[in-house]
Amino acid sequence: MADVERASPSLASVFGCARVEVEHDASRSDRCVVVFHRLRLPAFAPFPVEALALDGLLPQSSTMPLPLGVDANGDAVALPLFTSVGGTTLLVGGIPGTGKTGAVRTLLCGLAPTTASVFVVDPTGGAEASRWSSRLSAVVADADPGRTCDLLGELLALVVRRGEVLGAGGVTTMFPPVVLVCDELAELAAAGTSKQQDDARSLLRRLVALGRKTNLSCILATQRTTSTSIDVTTRSLAGWRLALPHPDDASGSEALLGPGRRQAADLSRDDVGAGFLTNGGPPRLIRVFESTDQLVEALRTTGSGLGLCELMHLDSVALRELTS
Numbered sequence: 001m002a003d004v005e006r007a008s009p010s011l012a013s014v015f016g017c018a019r020v021e022v023e024h025d026a027s028r029s030d031r032c033v034v035v036f037h038r039l040r041l042p043a044f045a046p047f048p049v050e051a052l053a054l055d056g057l058l059p060q061s062s063t064m065p066l067p068l069g070v071d072a073n074g075d076a077v078a079l080p081l082f083t084s085v086g087g088t089t090l091l092v093g094g095i096p097g098t099g100k101t102g103a104v105r106t107l108l109c110g111l112a113p114t115t116a117s118v119f120v121v122d123p124t125g126g127a128e129a130s131r132w133s134s135r136l137s138a139v140v141a142d143a144d145p146g147r148t149c150d151l152l153g154e155l156l157a158l159v160v161r162r163g164e165v166l167g168a169g170g171v172t173t174m175f176p177p178v179v180l181v182c183d184e185l186a187e188l189a190a191a192g193t194s195k196q197q198d199d200a201r202s203l204l205r206r207l208v209a210l211g212r213k214t215n216l217s218c219i220l221a222t223q224r225t226t227s228t229s230i231d232v233t234t235r236s237l238a239g240w241r242l243a244l245p246h247p248d249d250a251s252g253s254e255a256l257l258g259p260g261r262r263q264a265a266d267l268s269r270d271d272v273g274a275g276f277l278t279n280g281g282p283p284r285l286i287r288v289f290e291s292t293d294q295l296v297e298a299l300r301t302t303g304s305g306l307g308l309c310e311l312m313h314l315d316s317v318a319l320r321e322l323t324s
């Protein structure tokens, strides 16, 4: 029994559970009972409105980390979507009904009171996007390939212009923050031809690749992390990943968290909002804050972001000043 006890940390790690207990077997003295304790899941928690400090000093800074959830100790976990070095990309994966849209919504609650310009591509019908419509700078709330590629193309033009500003001596922090949200990557331009779908994927890949220095962040959600659902380069460029439940799908978990990281496969489909968060380091088990319809209603009028024309105009002015 002592040998088994000594091996219990290794057993816990191999079987991906919180801890392993070894007990005497009351009926057989030459045996012991090994008890595997499942992952200790963080409790459900409501969005902490107090973290937003809505005290009349709006708008809030977009470099303030966004409230995301709590860990198993109940400590708050925030996501630094924008930092002083620019934007980043969060990729959220999980099987249907495990809280991907919920995670997007929670991040939007944190973004709403800021000056970030938010653009949404919601190929699944836009129910979530329509709740936020008054706060969004532009939205495509269907799988229309033309409108999807137009919006992605316009954002890419902005990012390219910002690249010119940087080339002329500008700095990342001068660009107003821009966020692109896409709530189901596999459905991106899905109603279009395969060429249109490829175009949409390639535009998105370039946006993610060029986003950091140009102060553009992306929040991308997908049910599947296979290469048919998400471009592998886009996946690899995502600085942050959140793996919601992937029951018995070790490779799906590894695709998000990294090789050998199968933790999300141990979560069940009922563990809604629970997932592992990583930016390359050890994945941290969190529970995403729950954000109600009422909260969205209260927050969607708090901040405001510029539209594409205004953003383009600002960058053109900056470029003229830097090159004159």
Ligand SMILES: Nc1ncnc2c1ncn2[C@@H]1O[C@H](COP(=O)(O)OP(=O)(O)OP(=O)(O)O)[C@@H](O)[C@H]1O
Pocket (backbone or CB within 6 Å): 044, 045, 094, 095, 096, 097, 098, 099, 100, 101, 102, 103, 223, 272, 273, 274, 287, 288, 289, 290, 291
């Ligand atoms: N963090 C959370 N805490 C509590 N409940 C949540 C949380 N996230 C989502 N839910 C609830 O779980 C249900 C499913 O969540 P959601 O729609 O976000 O899943 P999904 O992964 O986006 O599903 P789909 O793949 O079908 O789009 C919703 O009723 C939602 O209210």
Ligand SMILES: [Mg+2]
Pocket (backbone or CB within 6 Å): 100, 101, 102, 183
């Ligand atoms: Mg969803």
